[in-house]
Amino acid sequence: MSEPTEPDLQQRAEDLVRERFHDQVVAVGVHAGQRWIEVRRDKIVEILKTLRDQLKFEMLMDLTAVDWLNQGRLERFTVVYELFSLTHNGYYRVKAWVPEHEPEIDSAFEVWKAAPWAEREVFDMYGLHFRNHPELADGRMRRILLPDAYPGHPLRKDYPLEGFGERYDFEVHRRG
């Protein structure tokens, strides 16, 4: 079997997910030659595991989220998995929709060891809970970059660049 090119690989990945999880697929997309698949969150770990095992996406290059507040999208959040196959030298992007009223999704820590910290960062910035995460503290996600007592999740679109969460208790020094 010859090495598939990246478009072939992405087509195969899309076909595989469509075949195995046809009820989970929401949409597919392409931009600047890069393709992705949008799925429901329910079976996300199985989908990722299938892609890793069947098509050799050995690496989780990136895991992040996007807030689509008031953009008229299916749900408010997407969790974005950037998969990379060393064997076939190709990327593939899987996006899972997460609703605002129940911001939860399963953790992918069993699939790649790279996942836990990236998931903690997503919680830190977006407040999404990852079920079964290996580093839970009393059943709750732990922050990673911000202080534990930090109010809010700053990368949400309703969190302003300045203002909310600001501290007013600093001592004011005056000259003279």
Added chain:
Amino acid sequence: MAIQRPTRLPMEVEEQTEGDLGAKRMVVNFGPQHPATHGTLRSIMEIEGEIVTAMELEIGYLHTGFEKLGEYRTYNQTVTITDRMNYLSPLCNNIGFSCAVEHMMGIEVTPRCAAIRVIMYELSRIADHILGVGLQAMDLGAFSMMLWAFIEREHLYDIFEEVTGARLTTSYTRIGGLMHDVPPNFDAKVREFLKTGHRTIGEMEAMLNDNKIFRDRTIGVNVISAQDAISYGLTGPLLRACGVPYDVRKARPYLGYDSYDWDLVTHEGGDVWARYRVRVEEMYQSLRIIEQALDRMPEGPINVGDPEVIIPQKTATNAPGGGMEGLIYHFKNYMFGHGVCPDPGEVYFATEAPNGELGYYLVSDGTQKAYRWRVRGPSFFNYQAFGEMCLGGSISDVVSGLSSLNIIAGELDR
């Protein structure tokens, strides 16, 4: 002596008395303000005698909110934010970001721009690697290596300063081109560095390669298997030190890297020694690339011809040198809804930064500001594996391993 243990640490700590130190478990705090962390990293170790039995890593001491800030800045303004991420090689961040936006917009930079970017990229790689090796040697007791590395980096920073106007906050790239062309003596200065740099790297090798202390403290230390490295998402020298031949410049060439003659460096072992060897060999390969790029440096413009994208030079906007047209383009470029506006969509673009794969995930909503700007900092994923690397090793190897990762806190915490 009761030991205060951090509240969240999932570790068992027993009461310890003065008499039986070493027999029982102890919790040691390392960082964030410790010279050997070379940044603000914290690790809390549980040790039994001298063996590390558990490790917890804490990051976030240098979190700066770059990603949030990037959503409120235009693409060209965001270039200045990228300077501050990997502060050992800011040009790599500039170039990687510009390449990502250009990929999104389907812009192909001019040959001269690509050649200059390659030279600057590889010079930054050498600046990063040589300091990485120097600091690694310093942590293991070879202090002169650090001084030699700093001298060479000073030469590089002189070049950066002459080209970009700044040593650290370079902000050299613009979407579709560069801030300005290189100065006339650029070729001579870089060629001079090719000589001195080559000699210094050779001298560092002569001092370290057969150094018994250095070998004893690096070979077989902090080992990670190739399988784990892949699962952890390690990239760059750390992955290649495990024998995995993955380099973005070879696998998915950008800026014409495939047209240069250079070798992919891998090393077996996955230990500190292998990482040191990969970094040193990569510096020689970078010198090869720079030499070829200088030899073939094409003449011509440094910016693409599209005036909708390129910010006009000052001379084009100011009378008497320029005229109305330049002024209008300048105005249009900065007006909301004009200038660099990629089509709605999203793109992930990666370049091979000194520490590994530096990926930018950009989501555009068609305006001149990114809807979402995500940086996949290689240090973030590399550092995650550190806890597992240290387990079962001696506490003194933690320092050796940490300096071999070359974690840059600005990129780790963003």
